[in-house]
Amino acid sequence: MATSDEIMEALADFKEQCNGNKRLRRMQRDWTKVLHYAAVDTGDKFTMTVREGEILSNEKGAAGTPDVIIEGESETLCNMFWGDINPTQMYLKGEIKVKGTQEDIMRIDAITAIIWPEV
């Protein structure tokens, strides 16, 4: 189980990695979304705001209207943001649930494929 602070820490690192990656920013420039992450075991929720490929903010709680909702165990979410697991594989095992489009889950996977190509 991961605490909400641990997830926020992982999210902060994820944001830094994404925003600092020029190649990724160019690839994702047409991606503007509000994402909600929900830890199903702890009930914690998080909001990530992405504008034109840049992660503008990560906040605790579910704010605004989400385009995509991603649900999973707190540990799974944490591992995903640290780049320890491949989100699509988790999705295909049913460990992560995505409410949104298939394209959005592919985008998230594309981000991780660029930051952590070996995962």
Place this chain on the structure above:
Amino acid sequence: MTVVDDILAEKDFEKIRKETETNYREYLNPFALRMFKNAGLDVIEGRREGACVWDISGEKYIDCVTGAGIFNAGRHNREITDALKKALDVYDMGGWISIIRERGLLAKKLAQITPGNLKYSIFCCGGGEAVEVAIKLARGHTGKTEIICMENGYHGVTGFALPATGREVYKKPFAPLTPGYIHVPFNDLDAVKSAITKDTAAVLLEPVQGEGGIRPADDSYLAGLRKLCTENEILLIFDEVQTGFGRTGKMFCAEHSGVTPDIMVLAKSMSGGLYPISCAVFTEEISDFLYSHPFIIINSFGGTSLACLTALATIEYIEKNNLPERAVQMGKRFMEGLLALKKNFPELVVDVRGKGLMLGIEFPEDSIGPRMACLLKKNGVISIYTFNNPKIIRIMPSLVITEEEVDFVIDAFDKSLKEIRAQEAGRNMKGAGK
């Protein structure tokens, strides 16, 4: 010895796998490879025969994707292959600015087998290209510009076809697109009625939406469209790229409703899975446009000698073996199995539907489509969700599929659904324990 001998002689499948994955990663599309691998669909095709495909390692699968309807006559059909080999011994492709006997013979055959007064053909290579021809003919013939198309329709990704495809994700990065396309909900006659203006040139649709989730149009809707189009001097275009050549239980899907379009688009299985060819078949009235413009809808590789002979051999094979009727029989057997699955897995199977051997099984949420594809592969079946609607897994095997193979596929679905059920139960228990 040529490079081909060297390539075909290699038998070390681990070496082939490594080399192929590296080439995909380095020279083709690294992310597509990742998606294939993630989804467990990283089969590298080796032998292909009948309804089956073998991975280079020798693992056998029943192919329920068939390139979305390319292999109606079976994978690597021997009779058609022999015909193509014979053609190759005699001819090359033939020049495009010359008169080709085989092109005329194929056009005549298509006029005979397509419904109603469809008569003239323009040949191309791919489905999208043939859709473009249909749209150009519609605009050229009517002198009007607007094309009414369907939400969630799929017509390919080339210039004039892409705007007709009913999903933003394919189009957004490439704007501005050719203007004049209006999208309306599928199977809704009033929506078409409301969209018609004095500028409407044509209504374009698939009689069974393929990528949209295996959704058959109602016969009454098609009849209504026909009437509406005739009354308003609008052309009706059927895209039968997936539904053509026996797939739905008739040679062409239009025959189920008795509605004849003014233009029919054909591709995929016309190739016999061996030599690319596609075409737009249209009425004599529309062919008038060619009198004033004989050389402006053209291409280098459409309707070559080799492609036309292959297509003629394919049509002969489909007719001789009565594959449309086979699609009806095997489709029936599939449907019985699928309905039983719906009954046994009510929480997972929302709907089963289709026509002939163009079948779909719908799940309650998007993720189950891709998850099922993964599990089906493990259970010996290659299938994939429909591109515009991942909730639906398509079942589009070769029409030569046997009864035993149909039963095998149903059994694979049964096993895969059981695994999904177990995964879901495991998660619910974990959730309850917390």
